[in-house]
Amino acid sequence: MDFDAERGRLIRETLQRLESLGRAGATNLPRVAFEQVAAEAPREPAPRAVATAAPPRAQPIEPVAQTTPVARPRPTPVAPGGSLFDDSGRGGPIIAPEDRPGLLASLALHVAECRKCPPLAAARTRTVFADGSPTARLMFIGEAPGEEEDRTGVPFVGPAGRLLTDMITKGMGLAREDVYIANILKCRPPQNRDPTPEESANCFPYLDRQIEIVRPEFICLLGKVAANTLLETGLSLSRLRGRWHRVRGVPTIATYHPSYLLRTPSAKKDAWEDLQMLMRAMGLPVPKRKE
Ligand code: URA
Numbered sequence: 001m002d003f004d005a006e007r008g009r010l011i012r013e014t015l016q017r018l019e020s021l022g023r024a025g026a027t028n029l030p031r032v033a034f035e036q037v038a039a040e041a042p043r044e045p046a047p048r049a050v051a052t053a054a055p056p057r058a059q060p061i062e063p064v065a066q067t068t069p070v071a072r073p074r075p076t077p078v079a080p081g082g083s084l085f086d087d088s089g090r091g092g093p094i095i096a097p098e099d100r101p102g103l104l105a106s107l108a109l110h111v112a113e114c115r116k117c118p119p120l121a122a123a124r125t126r127t128v129f130a131d132g133s134p135t136a137r138l139m140f141i142g143e144a145p146g147e148e149e150d151r152t153g154v155p156f157v158g159p160a161g162r163l164l165t166d167m168i169t170k171g172m173g174l175a176r177e178d179v180y181i182a183n184i185l186k187c188r189p190p191q192n193r194d195p196t197p198e199e200s201a202n203c204f205p206y207l208d209r210q211i212e213i214v215r216p217e218f219i220c221l222l223g224k225v226a227a228n229t230l231l232e233t234g235l236s237l238s239r240l241r242g243r244w245h246r247v248r249g250v251p252t253i254a255t256y257h258p259s260y261l262l263r264t265p266s267a268k269k270d271a272w273e274d275l276q277m278l279m280r281a282m283g284l285p286v287p288k289r290k291e
Pocket of ligand 1: 142143144145146149154155156157158160161183
């Protein structure tokens with residue numbers, strides 16, 4: 001074995017993982033977590049028993065089901081006349097903002113070890129956990145990483161990602177760093193095919209925990225896969241957009257996926273209407289007219 005090349009590879013992979021954790025909101029790592037990152041670099045065919053490893057003491061990882069899809073709280077539509085801001089339905093404990101970065105970093109480490117979908121785990125360059133602020137008011141949820149995301153470990157950085165960034169910054173007047181961006185799947189499906197129901201169910205506990213930790217005030221589902229998965233429906237996006245839903249009690253909208261908008265520019269008008277509805281609910285200034 002060429003030990004110098006192997007050492008270089010380990011250092012490169014460790015730095016990439018740490019950068020990705022930083023983007024996911026980690027501001028520091030418990031020592032044990034750092035050792036996990038450093039120890040993880042060589043890809044073994046057999047998974048390491050992370051679920052049984054001693055969790056980092058500073059930020060213990062919450063148990064995430066390894067194989068069994070969890071029973072999820074059913075999404076509820078916002079009742080006509082009901083208040084969008086009545087958050088009595090928001091489940092789970094409120095996690096202190098200062099605890100969120102560490103919990104997300106621990107979860108990201110756990111996800112990086114995941115091999116619940118062996119073909120996806122074998123094909124991925126790296127897992128793609130999230131980007132943005134652990135205390136974001138708004139969470140965007142897309143489908144799955146594409147080629148550039150698989151290479152960089154950051155969600156929505158390819159052509160669709162650039163459009164999403166424009167929607168956030170130029171459309172909504174927010175900074176990309178101020179929202180939280182995640183996907184249904186943390187691994188890239190081969191040839192960017194749609195996630196299978198089994199893959200979505202395997203990955204769902206991670207997203208569910210991200211929602212629980214970040215506890216956003218609003219969620220925006222991007223595209224049919226995210227909308228159908230989280231709203232547990234087979235309805236088309238044109239039936240789901242333009243109105244409010246709830247996911248885990250959080251007021252939620254669904255709109256067109258940026259990839260679809262790149263292929264179908266005529267749908268941008270509807271997507272802009274959806275974003276305006278979101279902005280009004282968030283109390284953000286909405287420009288009078290926007291082309
Ligand atoms: N499409 C998605 O749904 N997610 C990404 O991260 C990139 C493209």
